[in-house]
Amino acid sequence: MAEITIRPVIKLSLRVRDPAAAKARIGAVTSQLERIFDSLRAGLVELSHRQAVALSGEVYRLVVERFEMNPGEPEDWEAWKGFHWAAMEGRLPNPPSITWQEIMNERLAALGAFGVSHGPILLDVIESLPPGDSEKSLEVRFGLLASWVLARHALEVTPSSRLKLLQQVAEASLDAGWAMKRASLGDYTPDPKANRFPPVFTQNTAPGINLTTLFEHWQRETKPAPATLATWKPVVLSFRAHVEDQLVARLTVKDIISWKDKLLDQGRSASNINGTYIACIHALLSHAKRNGHVVQNVAAGIGLKVKRVAGTGKLPYEDAEVAALLGLAQKQTHAARRWIPLLATCSGARAGELAQLWAERVRQIDGVFVMELRPAEDGGTFKNAGSERVVPLHHALIKAGFLDFVRAKGQGPLFYGRVTGRGERHASKGTVNHLAGWIRKQPGFDNPRKAPNHALRHWWKSTASRVGISDSRADHLQGHVGQGEAAGYRHFQDLKSLAEDIERIPIPAY
Template structure:
């Protein structure tokens, strides 16, 4: 059970999670560092947790949305740690150890390069690090994620001096010894942190060797930060020595493109989704400047997300399109054991709802004027698509891809069969596929007679067109029809309100009109192709066309008053 609660003595949200008994029996009392992702004004932070029957700590945010995001991210990280504990310890090779030590180097530099303090701070810090590596001090202070540089006072207590050449001379006079304990004391928490992020549980032999490599990396980072404290930000050539981490259970490398193609082959998404998502993947690769899915970290995702925000992309688009794409691809990779973790977990743009910016439905007057204009058109897609949208509340793509055989009868009732088109056009959801009766206004418009006179697609050509590529990509021709309808609506007098989508505002209107007419929400949802996710919804079926037609006929279609 995982919850985000509020304690009586704190306004911050609290995280609570019971630790599974099998995990508790193996590592009770061991400490781990968990990352709390940045959210809005709350910066990224790290929390130390000790494995107990119930883990609890502050999420360091008050906002419920931020708490929910951090709860999800921390839960995912803990599950990786628990799974590694259950799997049992593994041995690391040399390359993996150096790669993991590089993550510690990056952590230290990223934490302090903007404000590195004074050179004397780093002299004390480096002194303790060197002394721990060589076993010259038995109880060095642990490198903390809270602050790495407040060690001058400790150095004074340990060695009698706090900085400068005298400190190094004093440490050098202490004989080297067994560094097993000092390495763990100095670097143990950071080691557990990088192992937890990668979901690794390693043998004692590998851990001791990894501690040595992390000590060397921490010493290099201290040297680089001392230079930065003196105003020298020359790139550190030693930073290039760290390879990307690669799990021994994974292939040498898997590209984002390959991962996407494997996801596509298994999930068989719509052609439009493939085209859109391939563009998102391309933009992300361009930002990364490499194409190795296993190397990508949560920091890479955040950095790319920030570039999308800076480019003016809306929060909804970033969350529902950009991040949704990467999240699905990486989740597929984790489930299929192609990569070890999903770096997108818990990352999103905060959506702040502002007055005056939400979507609006058409008014009755706008619907009447729009349909009156459509009635005067001769092009079938302009004459009939707006009317079908108004009387079904469908997504525009459901309508523009109709074929003549989709207009038929069932139980003597004229109906529309909303199905995937024979030439490759798909529907958005499973609930989009349905059979719905035609409204009396449609029957009176001549649409049925028009459909019977056609063969193949009704609104994007007089014969079947198959210009979707064999690989499933490419824009379906019906998409061009929906764009032309939108353009036509926008050019009508009085239809320039950007809060009213040219086609989708009709979908919003019908939902309200159905409620006013006394049509049950479940019936309106079915007609519009809205998926009912409730338990009852899975048992509800609409197969009585006469009753459904009677319900639909209750909804009055506005007309222009003369």
């Protein structure tokens, strides 16, 4: 953000030396100036209560995004909230101002203003001060933040609307302070207050929404897995910074291409750019199109050509490697190390699916011992709908004592210890990562082309083909979604015949 003086000729610095970067910023500056001129022509706006709350949500998100990774100490936020209360009640005429550019630790300021920086005594001191002109103290404390929000949306508002916005900004930043205090204590439970802000929608933003609001709308509607959310949040931040969070309806193909080129210059691989960065924005813009925010998805068809290079593809384990791994696993007392390699060898299932297995889902159906593979009851996720299936147990598992292990567990997760809380990264992810790390440390398992867990899945599919299991049945057992319309007509419900297929897989002696 740059401060400019409006005269017959407007001059400002783009604050970059690179010509390509300057060219990209010219478009953003021109767009912002057009919005400002539209606002000036429209005159002062009277904000509704809903609009004021929506706009204050940007302050909440600003604070949380800036501090959630490193929230500091609880006492920092006690001082922050103390100044908020004092300003909101007019008990401190000149509280420290907060700017959108920098939010500072205020413990020293609180010590100077109140004689104490944190704790219950701080509240007692503030309450002992007489109430005063809250309108003035709100402007001093939150005025720069309010101006930042209004500038983002090119809004000029009436004095009464500004006061309304200041009050909501105070409440929003107070909520953010509570959330960050909890985070500083190690509590990252999703804050229900984060969902109280409606989408920003004014005459100057209609008919579009910005990327921040689009991401929130997509998140509420699709309810993505925590792992997906963790992967996509930094992607959205990167794209927002590149296009300066402009309205989604104003994005162009050039915006996507220039961002793609920037990521490439940063050294990111073509597969990473295609599979994570552009895939994320493509999904968000598809969501925007479905909901009428854009006419077209400007990210469609954009990507880098990924050339497969000889010597880099993933490989399966050899029979001897499978035998060696199972031999190592047999000696382990750690449940995941002991059983998941053998389960994967006998079924071809993904390690992430097996790690979510609960004791209640290992049972007998129609005389066949099976495991029901589906997302864990405490919020687990699978790759796709076709991944949910019932797989017969190989006799090698029963012979090794897997059923005895399950019976001893009784109920609940077999391979992770705690039930995952709502919104958290699922506990089974840690199990899978632990197992992969353990395998990688074993002698002879350091080949980068053989993924520690997934090479077993490659081995199973190759072995299935070798022993004559049809591709369609192997796909079903492994949870691969069949291709083409014909795949939708195949149903594999005969567990006894599936058990016969499973038994055809020869488990290497270990």
